[in-house]
Amino acid sequence: MAAFEFKNAQDLGKVFQGHGVRYLFFGKSGAILLGYSDTTQDVDLYVDKDRENCEKILAALLELGFRLTEKEQEEVRRGKDFIQLRNGPFDMDLVFAPDGIERFEDAWKRRVERHGFPVANLDDIVGSKQAANRQKDRESLPRLLSFRDWMKKQGGE
Amino acid sequence: MAIVQHDPSDWEDFEAAARRPIEQHIRNSFIHTYKPVLDDAPYRSFDSMEAYRQWCKDNLPAWLGYSRV
Numbered sequence: 186m187a188a189f190e191f192k193n194a195q196d197l198g199k200v201f202q203g204h205g206v207r208y209l210f211f212g213k214s215g216a217i218l219l220g221y222s223d224t225t226q227d228v229d230l231y232v233d234k235d236r237e238n239c240e241k242i243l244a245a246l247l248e249l250g251f252r253l254t255e256k257e258q259e260e261v262r263r264g265k266d267f268i269q270l271r272n273g274p275f276d277m278d279l280v281f282a283p284d285g286i287e288r289f290e291d292a293w294k295r296r297v298e299r300h301g302f303p304v305a306n307l308d309d310i311v312g313s314k315q316a317a318n319r320q321k322d323r324e325s326l327p328r329l330l331s332f333r334d335w336m337k338k339q340g341g342e
Numbered sequence: 343m344a345i346v347q348h349d350p351s352d353w354e355d356f357e358a359a360a361r362r363p364i365e366q367h368i369r370n371s372f373i374h375t376y377k378p379v380l381d382d383a384p385y386r387s388f389d390s391m392e393a394y395r396q397w398c399k400d401n402l403p404a405w406l407g408y409s410r411v
Contacts, residue, residue, distance in 0.1 A: 189372035191365040217371040222359035224373045257385050265387045267394040272384035276374070282391055300364050317395075321407030331348035335356045 189228055189275040194218075196274075197228070198302050200248050204241040207233040207289070209296055209305040211280060213325070216310050218299050221332045223325070227276035231305055233289040234264040234281040242279070250274050285309075285316030307333050377406060 201208055210218050212229030232242055243261045246253065251273030253261065261268065261279075268279040286292050286309055295306040311329055314322040359367055379402050388394035398408035 188374040189368065191368040194368065214372075217368070220356065220360050220367070222355045222367075222371070224371055226372070226374055226377070228372075253385070257387070260387045266390045267388040269380075269386040270384075271381060276381075280391075284391060318410050319395075319398075319408055320404075320411055323411055324407065328349075328352055331352045332356055334348060335353050339360075 187275070188226075189214075193275050194228075194300075194302065196249060200245045201242075204245040204248070206241045206245050207235070207238050207293065208242070209292060209303050211283065211305045211313070212278075212310060215304045216307065216329060216332065218302055218304050219297070219307055219336070220299075221329065223328065227278055229278045229280055231280050231283055231286075231289065231292060232264075233293070235289075236262075236264070239264040246270070246273070251277075283313045283317075285313040307336060378403060380406065380408075 209215065209231045210228070211231035213221070213223060213225040214228045217223065217225065232238065239262050243253075243258055246261065247258075251270055253272070264281050266280075266282040268281075270277045270279065292305050292309050293303075295309060296303050297306060298304070311326070311333060314326055314329065359370075362370070386397075388397065395408075395410060399410070402408045
């Protein structure tokens with residue numbers, strides 16, 4: 186599996202926009218698009234669980250080259266809470282119900298645009314990691330909080 | 343919101359990252375590393391985040407850090 190490149194982000198953005206998918210770059214991958222310097226392996230997308238949006242997500246995934254069986258396609262249509270994809274051009278996690286955020290609509294209203302991509306507000310990314318409270322989140326949060334302060338000092342977000 | 347104590351070297355990193363073209367920034371940030379068990383299936387799905395967290399706790403090596411504290 187090749188690492189995620191900017192070209193992949195452009196392809197994803199173009200295809201998702203073409204299908205009218207409501208999504209946000211989320212987690213560490215979202216923070217990276219906001220300028221955060223750290224490493225990650227996969228792309229996290231927070232997607233609207235609305236039935237119509239799930240149909241659009243499926244069409245977009247197939248166009249991007251993700252290989253999904255009939256059963257898996259049906260699961261995407263239904264909008265499970267978490268889907269991990271390692272069967273396409275890059276690794277991606279679809280998160281339909283992230284910790285710490287009640288409704289997609291709320292996060293959508295707070296989103297920011299970076300490099301033409303919809304990205305969750307850094308406060309939502311931080312809040313979700315705080316709510317998840319995994320060991321890896323605890324280890325990464327001090328630096329992520331430092332980045333949030335740095336961004337505020339720059340006048341960003 | 344309170345400003346947290348930060349490591350000055352972090353802010354130097356953020357400033358350096360901000361000067362890089364986005365293409366380079368992405369290339370530096372997305373590094374593919376094999377994660378045992380997690381990367382061994384092409385597809386997984388979970389009905390709830392709680393089910394996903396439980397699966398991580400039950401199946402992933404602790405050192406990956408996916409278990410709740």
